[in-house]
Amino acid sequence: MHAWINRDDALQRLMVKPQTLYAYVSRGQIRMVPDPSDTRRSLYSAEDVDGVATRKARGKKPASIAASSMAWGEPSITTSVSNVHRGRIYYRGVDAVALAQQLSLEEAAALLWDVQGAQGFASGTVGRSNAFEALAAIAADSPPILGRGKDNLAREAATIVGQLAQVCGAAPGSRALHERLATGWGCGGEIGDRLRQAMVLMADHDLNASTFAARVAASTGASLPACILAGLCTLSGPRHGGAAEALGAMVADADRIGAPQAVRLWLSRDRTLPGFGHTLYPAGDPRAQSMLQGLSAPRELQVLADAVLDQTGALPNADFAMAVMVKALGLPSLAPFRLFLLGRTIGWCAHIMEQNSTGGLIRPRGRYVGVIPDERNPTE
Structure with a gap:
């Protein structure tokens, strides 16, 4: 509203x-x-x-x-991949919430990558235990993106997404990724559709921190897996993709001392409230509203949400919605980060391709505020 x-x-x-x-x-x-x-x-x-x-x-x-411009400021990089306009997120001009009602992640990738036909994310041989290792293992031997066309990069991107999906627990095969993920996690078909919706909604989000990192790497001409790894490293922070873990810590505090006291404690430490509020959505995160439809938040999360609303007016965001999905649908504890990663990799690849075709080197200047050297007495 x-x-x-x-x-x-x-x-x-x-x-x-x-x-x-x-x-x-x-x-x-x-x-x-x-x-x-x-x-x-x-x-x-x-x-x-x-x-x-x-x-x-x-x-x-x-x-x-x-x-x-470096902190929720005026737009600084030209893009046609996605944008947030008056409280809604759009993928190439189409409302992402509407797209999530009907598109598979494969179809969303085709839209965001601006290529013809749904992309296939078939599983491959990875032999790694986590996404960091999987990307690092192939990054060093992969060719730079400079001089490579969008279709060529899209084929490599689809292969990498398939490898990441296997690391995240998806069953092998060539079925739609959300179906294989549901099978690998021991979920039913209806839950698989929830996973599909969440990954499409998390696929891209303007020039967020991890996307910016991926674009900076792309601007140097680094290999595609190296650019994705730059995004993943940034995503792992507790203020970004690691917000689900931070939200779990706040829920634990609420169980221990009560929700109102836990909120006051986090605010007194000058800490943001993970899972709540979003600068781009002052009237509420539409992605969270979509993911929460038909789900009842577990009592501990609802009590916390009520306390946050009462003290700050902040509404649940997408991180909170995925935490509810974990509890309500019986998903693995790492599901929020993995859904975030698999969805957002699609957006990173879209921005990497765009940066490669239209942008030069991203190299901002620092605004120095330290001691000015005395030019009259230079050091030896």
Whole structure:
């Protein structure tokens, strides 16, 4: 649901006069609707207001703009793979939630990679126990991506996804990946469809940290598995793909001292609340809403969600939804990370191909804030 605020709240957030607020509305920068409770008044989009306020705070200095672009700031890399627009995620202009209702991961890959025909992720011989080892084993001997066409890279990408799927527990064969994953995890067909939906929803998400890392590697011309490995290393962090493990720690705290106290404890340590809130979705994560349809959250997760909402107003995000799936569907404990990895590898490959065909070397400058050397007394 979209969040709307009254005029006084909008003026307070923007710290402007009413005339300036109306100017933002007239220029299309802030959406406005009549207040249902009093049609003489208007309500303003909280998302738009916060966006304008953020841009105002950054100012127009080049250094400020450049620095802010590295943390939820203005778009800095051209892409046609995906984007988040007014609280929804789109894959090449199509709503990802709608796509997840009907596409297999193979079909989603064809869309994101911009190639003809669904890709097959048949299993192969890997002989490795985890994704890091599997990628590292093939990265050194794989050719650079420079000079290689999209179709050529797509065939290699499909092979790598199949290898990662086997490492993540998928049954061998050439059936759809979600079916083989359900078989390997001992799940039924209906649960397999849930896995399919989750992987499609997690396939890409704008220029997130792991995708940026994969694109940086791609900009150097590194091999495809090396670029994917760069994304995987970034995904493993607790603020990204490792959020499910961090959420488990917070649930354990809630069981030990109570949900309200656990939330206060995490906030007092200046820690983000894993599984809740998302900067790009102030009105709620549509991916989580889709994955949670028809599922009842276990009591310990629901109690925690209620406490977070009461104290912060933050809503569950996709990490929380996958934690609910694990409990409600009896999935393996590592299922959230593995679903995230298998889905997001599709997006990484799309961005790697795009960077290879359209972009140069990604090499930002650092803004030095340390001691300035004394040029009058240079060191020997």
